[in-house]
Amino acid sequence: MPCPHNEISIVQRSQLQSAVAAAAYQSGEKLFCEYDQQVKHYSEKRGIVHNEILFPANAPPEYADRNTLWNAAEAVEKQWNSQLARRWVLTIPKEIPPDQYAVLVREFCEQQFVSKGMIVDFAIHDPHPPGHNPHAHVLLTMRAMDEHGKWLPKSRKVYDLDENGERIKLPSGRWKSHKENTVDWNDQKYCEIWRHEWEVIQNRYLEANNRPERVDLRSYARQGLDIVPTVHEGAAVRQMEKRGIQTNIGNLNREIKAANSLMQSIRQLIHNLKGWITELGEKRKELLAQKEAEEATLLPNLLMKYMEIRKEERKDWTRAGQNRGTSKDLKAVSEALSYLRQKG
Incomplete structure (x- = not known):
């Protein structure tokens, strides 16, 4: 880079x-x-x-x-x-x-x-x-x-002018x-x-x-980066550091780099946590949607099953009796649905 x-x-x-x-x-x-x-x-x-x-x-x-x-x-x-x-x-x-x-x-x-x-x-x-x-x-x-x-x-010297374009004389006599x-x-x-x-x-x-x-x-701040800049070392400091002699500026820059590395690790961890939380939220939405879909089909299925059982019970009845029984069952189902809607 x-x-x-x-x-x-x-x-x-x-x-x-x-x-x-x-x-x-x-x-x-x-x-x-x-x-x-x-x-x-x-x-x-x-x-x-x-x-x-x-x-x-x-x-x-x-x-x-x-x-x-x-x-x-x-x-x-x-x-x-x-x-x-x-x-x-x-x-x-x-x-x-x-x-x-x-x-x-x-x-x-x-x-x-x-x-x-x-x-x-x-x-x-x-x-x-x-x-x-x-x-x-x-x-x-x-x-x-x-x-x-x-x-x-x-x-260069420039004379100040008044509103009439004339030079302004000071009390000392100078312009x-x-x-x-x-x-x-x-x-x-x-x-x-x-x-x-x-x-x-x-x-x-x-x-x-x-x-x-x-x-x-651009500076880190103007780039929107939360990074602490290092201090310019100069040729003398670099030569001393190259020979293994630690300097105050060199030590300061090492501390700055370590702090930046730690902050980068923390920012990455926070980024990963945010991603994990977002993923959990999406998974929760999927599960809730699936549950709602299952609940939406559960009651109609139960009612259909109930109607089939009742129809089976009336198979030996006369056609008129079967029709009256079916009508009565539909009325009961309708009342049950109305009750459930009222109760939420």
């Missing part, structure tokens, strides 16, 4: 993070960060099978170089709390062939990001053993560029104003849009490969 995990985060200078470092980590390359004058290199990183930079037509061609691109993206950000890049980790369905991993991610990134003016730096990771956890690291620029490839401001974003890439709606589009394209590739599995990126 394809894993639905995906994680979006922002590389923030206030958290002592670096876009150059993020690019070095996902690409496996040795990069030099001009901001802090340090080399970024993660020599222990393994399983990197593909790297690629995608950019719109107005981007400078030198941004095809990873070191140039991310140092330029950091250099334009002057604030101590600047947002440097958007980072996304996408799980790739292991049910599709490995030679389609990069094709899948490239198509998705071109449709959703490059078309809007973002530069995309993505890498495919397929850690050992190959095929058990393929995923993509996607790094996105935060600023738009003009037609000459120059970074544009993230926001009242507010900031508006030049692009809406930070709008929360895009998280939902991108997650949905990633789900759609994965399912399209699964279908094209004649695979029955499908991806559903």
Whole structure:
């Protein structure tokens, strides 16, 4: 079953993070960060099978170089709390062939990001053993560029106007104003849009490969499933667990999985009990219907038997006497039926 995990985060200078470092980590390359004058290199990183930079037509061609691109993206950000890049980790369905991993991610990134003016730096990771956890690291620029490839401001000042369309002067003498974003890439709606589009394209590739599995990126709650989600472990925790070292997150996930398994067993038991009760109810209805049918035929049969016995008793009578006796018996039967109806 394809894993639905995906994680979006922002590389923030206030958290002592670096876009150059993020690019070095996902690409496996040795990069030099001009901001802090340090080399970024993660020599222990393994399983990197593909790297690629995608950019719109107005981007400078030198941004095809990873070191140039991310140092330029950091250099334009002057604030101590600047947002440097958007980072996304996408799980790739292991049910599709490995030679389609990069094709899948490239198509998705071109449709959703490059078309809007973002530069995309993505890498495919397929850690050992190959095929058990393929995923993509996607790094996105935060600023738009003009037609000459120059970074544009993230926001612009907009003056507030009164009902007459005039600027509003504050007591300080300044004009009242507010900031508006030049692009809406930070709008929360895009998280939902991108997650949905990633789900759609994965399912399209699964279908094209004649695979029955499908991806559903909705939360368990939105799918109507009473399941407790596990906590994302991350590479460090997974490595420790793989070496037999138990971690707090690993223990928590084991407890969650055990609880989900127990709840599933209880739900299955309740489902089976409901089915059993329904089956008993249907059987009871059948028995009652059979009993009613038997009772419906029992009285007429008894009366017919009674009439036959009485007729046999009068076989030596004259025809007139037999007719009078039959008439009298029918009257008695009619009175008996009337009495039974009255008594229910």
